[in-house]
Amino acid sequence: MTVCSNMKRARKRQLLEGGPSVFASNGERKQREQEAQEAELCEQIGRLKMKLEWLKESCPLR
Numbered sequence: 410m411t412v413c414s415n416m417k418r419a420r421k422r423q424l425l426e427g428g429p430s431v432f433a434s435n436g437e438r439k440q441r442e443q444e445a446q447e448a449e450l451c452e453q454i455g456r457l458k459m460k461l462e463w464l465k466e467s468c469p470l471r
Contacts, residue, residue: 430438 430441
């Protein structure tokens with residue numbers, strides 16, 4: 410079985426870009442994933458707060 414040179418290049422690029430994560434321990438990997446998820450949730454909260462304020466201003470219930 411031969412490996413296509415394009416496949417080799419793609420795998421090499423993946424290793425160079427994400428090399429440290431390949432060899433990181435599970436704890437470090439989970440920590441990074443948790444931080445990324447936390448950042449995403451904070452962004453979502455910010456967007457939702459902005460929408461809520463806009464709705465409060467544009468549709469008063471009084």
